[in-house]
Amino acid sequence: MTTTDQSVVASTTGSPVPFVKSVVELDRVVIRLAGDSGDGMQLTGNRFTSETASFGNDLSTLPNFPAEIRAPTGTLPGVSSFQLHFADHDIMTPGDAPDVLVAMNPAALKANLSDLPGGGLLIVDADEFTPRNLAKVGYATNPLEDDSLQGWQLVNVPLTTLTLEALADSGLGKKEAERSKNMFTLGLLSWMYHRPTEGTVRFLERQFRRKPQIAAANIAAFRAGYNYGETTEAFAVSYEIKPAPMAPGRYRNISGNQALALGIVAAGQRSGLPVFLGAYPITPASDILHELSRHKSFGVRTFQAEDEIAGIASAIGASFGGALGVTTTSGPGVSLKSEALGLAVMTELPLVVVDVQRGGPSTGLPTKTEQSDLLQAMFGRNGEAPLPVVAPRSPADCFDAALEAARIALTYRTPVMLLSDGYLANGAEPWQIPDTEELPDLRVEFASEPNATTADGTPEFQPYLRDPETLARPWAIPGTSGMQHRIGGLEKADKTGNISYDPANHDLMTRLRQAKVDGIAASIGPTDVDDPDGDASVAVIGWGSTYGPIGAACRRIRRSGRSVAQIHLRHLNPFPADLGEVLRRYDRVICPEMNLGQLSMLLRAKYLVDVQSHTQVRGLPFRAAELAAVVQDVIDSTSGAPLAADPNGGAE
Amino acid sequence: MTTVELGMPAEGPIADAIARSLETQGEKRAELKAKDLKTDQEVRWCPGCGDYVILNAVQSFLPSLGIAREDMVIVSGIGCSSRFPYYMNTYGMHSIHGRAPAIATGLAASRPDLSVWVVTGDGDALSIGGNHLIHTLRRNVNLKILLFNNRIYGLTKGQYSPTSEVGKVTKSTPMGSLDHPFNPVSLALGADATFVGRAMDSDRKGLTEVLRQAAEHQGTALVEIYQNCNIFNDGAFDLLKDPTTGVQWSIPLVHGKPLVFGPDGASCVVRDEFGGLRIAETDQVDADDIVVHDATREDPSYAFALSRLSSQDLRYTPMGVFRSVPKPTYDKMMADQVEEARTSSPADLGALLAGGDTWTVPA
């Protein structure tokens, strides 16, 4: 195992077991559960995560599943996996490679084995290695029986048989009983890593409230797995990973989509406005629609529209009426929404547009992650149609990013693009639950009286008379007396908002809309630079979900005695006001992205800084070790004095 | 006079802003004159365009609803007809091509205190916006859709539209159009619209009557208004407008009255052997066999059969209200769900954020 301070701390568990087992203390572990889509690996992973979270480890997860709901059983395309990294210290990524791989069938083994470093622990369900299943994935001989797995610590467990034995008296048929083998596996892992079990028992009772027989069977399988670990000779060692030191407070485990949805509910509460979500289902954004549809008691209205266009259009309509309009989608949906986004830019109404990016172009890789919609968010509309762009950096950060997007939308009366991605959406981490009173105050004042006078002195309302500081236009909602006005997509005359085809006016309005968005920089604070040594000459700049891998890479670099600065952008439009100056401080700037260099193109264009782009579009997050190697090469070629390699290897 | 009941605005900043505006502006004024609905914007339709008469009819009619003008919103798409909101002293949004029903849905579903109207054209509603139209109709959101059908694309200077007759020669179809047209009324009924009517731009009385019934209807109302585009499709409805041929070819729909029409009531509508409807000569059939118009039939197939009587060249065109049936509205049901959720679990943000399994790290 890749740990630094393994130490045997105890030699017995104290219970009357037939032989003595030892307990090894680790500082971190990466486990990957892999099986068929029908094996319930995501559920198992989520449960193990919850147990780990409530135990107090820091953690980060990477679910990885196929786009097909049920690809043919036992085939490579049908493999679904869940990776969990947990530690006794603060970590930033789901781990580059697993230390432990659990493979529920030959397909899962074949698809994942190459990621398991030599010597890693490999647990397989031996029952599934039948000639038929082996043939499905092209194994000529059974790898459990030939010597092809010699390089790993292989543990054969007849998971299916053991589960069926445990459920012999459950009254369930074989097929049904077999389904609980994921819970047996979870029980075994819970024993191996000393996880608390009450949460899972409670979860199963809740989940199968209406099917007590199934609940009982799952709980029995879970317990049987745990007891099997305790008694079997196959596992002589169990592992202890101490809780991570965390700031005092109350915590929960949260995924990015969940955090984003809660951020929107919070924005509604903190602004006092009703929330209206217009959305059309699309992976990986649908969970936000699902989550928000459960919070009607907060005045949240969710509308499953007939398409993406109706989703945004209905949200614009609701915003016109004084709601916080929100629409959630992924890249293909943003394409459909482009024209309506232009309307929101022109009508200057608040709107939060969430793009949970996935692999593209077209339908692309629906369940995989990518950051390739940045330029679409920036420029994907006809005309000069600037809009602010905000991105969260981690699953829990989606909460704060949603509030920030709402703040900008409401303050500046503009559509705001919130760029999450598939990795953030489905990944999870512990979240310190904020004090609601400390969340930003988002209250708005609707216009309720005339703001100008006509030539003959009569008071009138001018819908495009701007706030001198923010350049926001007044938000007057239908129902307010004396404020009737018409807005739309045709060019507006400055101040009055009447239709205008005047050349000078169009030039002015185009520049005003741009100036309004640029002006947001005044409200966002300086660039976030992390350079603990204070003497870095190389900076790594990123945005969105690459925060974790870049951060972990920077830690490795620093442990090797080198200095490096990490710059991470929450705001991609406008950039922080000092960004150009900050970038020019460094000899070299590296920009890793999960696209072909979209942020680096923007930075180069705007600041004339020779940003070096490092890109990858594999549908998966960067590996910290790979990034560290890239950054280290740049540092060494800059300083000319290569230092020793990272002494701590893979630790974060 | 008040025939239309509006709901209440949501408590909070929306209701507060409305209350503030009333402090400075005085009471809501529901007694309006047509001129109160006019704006200072110069109307820019071609002289003689049917849109003018519709605008006048609407401005004369709306005051009868007893709704203050600040409580009315007109949302339109793109097209000549969609310029309508600029000429109405209400709230308005001239949006993008085809999307007005979706925008209006978001507004109506979140603001029960407003009277929301959509103005759209045959291209806007049936071509680019066809999807939104049918889904809005099936949901039965409380909004009124006025579809100005001139059977042509006016604003883009005269291409054929989804309601143009087959063989129409236009700039984009020099040898005649090939596609079969939609009958908007049939389409709406196929989407289970709860209210469907049809009127003629120049028939102030008939148009006002259909508008009145549409306004009183709770839910989505589709009103097809035949509108003459004197520039690109002049005379498209002359067959029905001409005093002699009009009587011959239009079938006035009056709820509870037998469907008899034509000079001296010479023609009538009877059931055919397949359960549909057909035209007959009144003196050739038993008086009892003549269909008595019933707009309130739950089953839309009767209204659909009525809509199928007319041909592409407008012979046998029923005019009036085809269907008007009560059905719960989407916005009301949505509000009820919010209310129900509120009563069963009052909003507590702190509790929501701390939902699920939590743990505490001590200081």
Ligand SMILES: Cc1ncc(C[n+]2csc(CCOP(=O)(O)OP(=O)(O)O)c2C)c(N)n1
């Ligand atoms: C996305 C988009 N595509 C095309 C157009 C061009 N366009 C404007 S109006 C129109 C057709 C309007 O026809 P109709 O709805 O019948 O309205 P009318 O002008 O006849 O009242 C078209 C094609 C547009 N404005 N936007």
Ligand code: SF4
């Ligand atoms: S083009 Fe036709 S529809 Fe458009 S304004 Fe002129 S007459 Fe009216």
Ligand SMILES: [Mg+2]
């Ligand atoms: Mg038209």
